[in-house]
Amino acid sequence: MGFSVAIAGATGAVGQEFLRVLEQRAFPVDSLRLMASARSAGKTLSWCGRDYKLEDLATADFTGVDVAFFSAGSGQAAQARRAAAEGALVVDNSSAFRMDPDVPLVVPEVNPEAARAHRGIIANPNCSTILLVVVLAPLARQVGIRRIVASTYQAVSGSGAIALAEFEAQIVAEREGRPLEHSVYPVPIHANVIPFVSGFGEGGITTEEWKMVRETRRILDMPNLAVSATCVRVPVRRAHSEAVNIEFERAVTPDEVRTWLRAADGVQVLDEPATLTFPTPRDAQDGDDVLVGRIRADPGHPQAIDLWLTGDQLRKGAALNAVQIAECVLEVPARTRA
Amino acid sequence: MGFSVAIAGATGAVGQEFLRVLEQRAFPVDSLRLMASARSAGKTLSWCGRDYKLEDLATADFTGVDVAFFSAGSGQAAQARRAAAEGALVVDNSSAFRMDPDVPLVVPEVNPEAARAHRGIIANPNCSTILLVVVLAPLARQVGIRRIVASTYQAVSGSGAIALAEFEAQIVAEREGRPLEHSVYPVPIHANVIPFVSGFGEGGITTEEWKMVRETRRILDMPNLAVSATCVRVPVRRAHSEAVNIEFERAVTPDEVRTWLRAADGVQVLDEPATLTFPTPRDAQDGDDVLVGRIRADPGHPQAIDLWLTGDQLRKGAALNAVQIAECVLEVPARTRA
Numbered sequence: 136m137g138f139s140v141a142i143a144g145a146t147g148a149v150g151q152e153f154l155r156v157l158e159q160r161a162f163p164v165d166s167l168r169l170m171a172s173a174r175s176a177g178k179t180l181s182w183c184g185r186d187y188k189l190e191d192l193a194t195a196d197f198t199g200v201d202v203a204f205f206s207a208g209s210g211q212a213a214q215a216r217r218a219a220a221e222g223a224l225v226v227d228n229s230s231a232f233r234m235d236p237d238v239p240l241v242v243p244e245v246n247p248e249a250a251r252a253h254r255g256i257i258a259n260p261n262c263s264t265i266l267l268v269v270v271l272a273p274l275a276r277q278v279g280i281r282r283i284v285a286s287t288y289q290a291v292s293g294s295g296a297i298a299l300a301e302f303e304a305q306i307v308a309e310r311e312g313r314p315l316e317h318s319v320y321p322v323p324i325h326a327n328v329i330p331f332v333s334g335f336g337e338g339g340i341t342t343e344e345w346k347m348v349r350e351t352r353r354i355l356d357m358p359n360l361a362v363s364a365t366c367v368r369v370p371v372r373r374a375h376s377e378a379v380n381i382e383f384e385r386a387v388t389p390d391e392v393r394t395w396l397r398a399a400d401g402v403q404v405l406d407e408p409a410t411l412t413f414p415t416p417r418d419a420q421d422g423d424d425v426l427v428g429r430i431r432a433d434p435g436h437p438q439a440i441d442l443w444l445t446g447d448q449l450r451k452g453a454a455l456n457a458v459q460i461a462e463c464v465l466e467v468p469a470r471t472r473a
Numbered sequence: 474m475g476f477s478v479a480i481a482g483a484t485g486a487v488g489q490e491f492l493r494v495l496e497q498r499a500f501p502v503d504s505l506r507l508m509a510s511a512r513s514a515g516k517t518l519s520w521c522g523r524d525y526k527l528e529d530l531a532t533a534d535f536t537g538v539d540v541a542f543f544s545a546g547s548g549q550a551a552q553a554r555r556a557a558a559e560g561a562l563v564v565d566n567s568s569a570f571r572m573d574p575d576v577p578l579v580v581p582e583v584n585p586e587a588a589r590a591h592r593g594i595i596a597n598p599n600c601s602t603i604l605l606v607v608v609l610a611p612l613a614r615q616v617g618i619r620r621i622v623a624s625t626y627q628a629v630s631g632s633g634a635i636a637l638a639e640f641e642a643q644i645v646a647e648r649e650g651r652p653l654e655h656s657v658y659p660v661p662i663h664a665n666v667i668p669f670v671s672g673f674g675e676g677g678i679t680t681e682e683w684k685m686v687r688e689t690r691r692i693l694d695m696p697n698l699a700v701s702a703t704c705v706r707v708p709v710r711r712a713h714s715e716a717v718n719i720e721f722e723r724a725v726t727p728d729e730v731r732t733w734l735r736a737a738d739g740v741q742v743l744d745e746p747a748t749l750t751f752p753t754p755r756d757a758q759d760g761d762d763v764l765v766g767r768i769r770a771d772p773g774h775p776q777a778i779d780l781w782l783t784g785d786q787l788r789k790g791a792a793l794n795a796v797q798i799a800e801c802v803l804e805v806p807a808r809t810r811a
Contacts, residue, residue, distance in 0.1 A: 284622040284773075307648070322753055326710050327709060328626045328754060330714070330767050330781040338772070339746050363774065371708075378703035380622045380701050411659045415667055417664070429677070431676055432676055433699075436701065441703055443705075
């Protein structure tokens with residue numbers, strides 16, 4: 136009754152999160168195969184009390200694999216294609232296929248029907264984009280959305296385990312009076328914020344910002360949606376946050392937005408000024424839902440609403456969303472974590 | 474040839490910064506008097522190699538004082554009024570007088586003429602607002618501005634020395650595996666971001682956000698300017714940053730914006746994607762200028778520009794701006810720091 140599951144890129148931050156999510160959701164795993172680079176091949180990882188030997192992704196045979204979760208980077212797109220050709224349903228977490236018209240780009244709460252039309256590969260969207268569209272979609276179903284201006288507050292673990300180690304080492308170095316070393320980021324992230332995520336793209340917009348523009352339009356199926364994004368790295372370990380200004384086609388009230396979001400899947404509203412209730416990334420860490428608060432009317436625009444959201448970018452922003460895609464396509468009843 | 478100068482609230486973070494700014498700019502101080510709460514009265518502070526005994530602000534006589542820099546909070550507004558009645562030019566850093574039509578609200582690069590029309594008291598604007606209008610004003614002189622959407626990344630020292638100590642203690646506590654204690658902020662700020670600055674006001678908008686809306690309109694003399702602000706505290710020691718979307722009355726290019734800002738007083742453009750040049754709060758700390766980068770066209774709006782700014786909120790956002798106001802009114806030639 137279960138599936139043969141493979142994880143490609145099992146040693147990375149997202150790969151590790153796949154293992155946690157599969158266990159917590161009791162995903163029906165009949166057999167599990169873990170794959171990584173040749174450098175890691177032969178080492179063992181344990182899952183649910185059993186040891187698994189890492190295979191070299193470059194030579195792994197995907198025959199018989201039902202679903203392969205790829206979190207091995209855009210550079211492994213050829214392996215993802217090969218896995219699909221060998222019969223696996225591939226859910227790929229890299230940016231390689233996200234704008235490919237033959238590959239659905241899916242957030243199950245938003246466009247599950249797109250997942251079911253797959254041709255072997257389904258793309259898992261950018262982390263900041265997933266958190267944003269989980270909140271935008273239930274609003275757009277009620278009243279059309281014209282324009283988004285979003286500023287992000289992105290966690291260090293979004294750059295992987297090495298970035299997190301760099302951050303921790305900077306905290307220690309500063310306490311000991313040593314210079315802050317950095318290699319993942321162009322400047323220290325400890326006690327700093329960096330208005331630069333990924334690399335620079337067209338028009339002085341970063342690739343992360345372009346992903347938020349283009350993937351948001353594609354997932355919501357709103358090709359003309361106006362999106363401005365400023366992506367900023369902050370010294371937070373885990374969970375991305377976003378300040379979002381949403382311009383609707385007609386005036387909506389904060390109470391309407393709260394009502395629509397309370398009824399939405401994957402969203403939790405934490406919004407009560409009187410008790411200083413609003414979500415922070417420390418609240419979202421290790422959780423499944425996108426937390427939303429600070430919902431209020433924009434005093435400068437009669438049709439705009441401001442809000443704040445935060446979500447665990449390694450879970451809903453990556454591994455959890457990919458597993459939910461598989462549950463959707465394989466018709467596995469979703470079981471939330473125990 | 475010099476002036477009799479008083480600093481009310483000399484022991485606070487901004488008070489200390491006043492002493493540094495007066496020394497660095499060689500402000501012509503003939504005599505200096507330092508005032509604080511009754512609790513601190515009698516203690517001594519040193520400045521430029523001399524010791525000064527702290528006076529109790531409540532009973533200090535301002536007769537003969539030429540200029541009094543107040544950074545003693547809104548609760549001391551009565552003392553500021555008394556100082557002005559006793560003949561001092563009062564530059565007040567609290568929010569008490571900022572929306573008083575009889576009191577000019579001044580940023581010298583933006584509206585110096587308002588300062589000269591004072592009636593004894595001049596209000597120093599909110600820190601985030603000062604940094605923003607220093608950048609907006611030179612743009613608005615070229616092309617009208619319709620709407621601003623700003624998200625802030627505000628440093629812990631903006632909440633005073635106690636907040637900074639709370640942050641440092643949290644860093645140590647987490648390394649030692651102890652719980653993170655907090656009293657200034659409702660949740661820990663270390664490895665977190667908090668979408669809440671000051672307190673809550675009308676419409677679920679914080680008082681800090683309302684200051685950015687109302688003070689920006691007043692300083693720029695644009696009563697109908699549409700402003701949305703989301704104010705967020707970040708684990709940075711010093712220098713506030715802001716991601717700003719600016720909608721103009723006509724399309725402008727990023728190059729035009731760079732040219733206008735390069736010619737502006739108090740602004741430094743650090744913006745070169747090819748060399749990963751953009752400003753972070755660590756660059757702005759202890760400096761006088763507002764640093765601007767990431768200037769780019771908003772892909773979602775033909776008349777909007779996105780940019781990123783950062784500035785030392787204890788200097789240009791508080792003490793430096795107040796001293797510049799005094800220089801402007803007293804016609805002291807501005808001397809930048811050595």
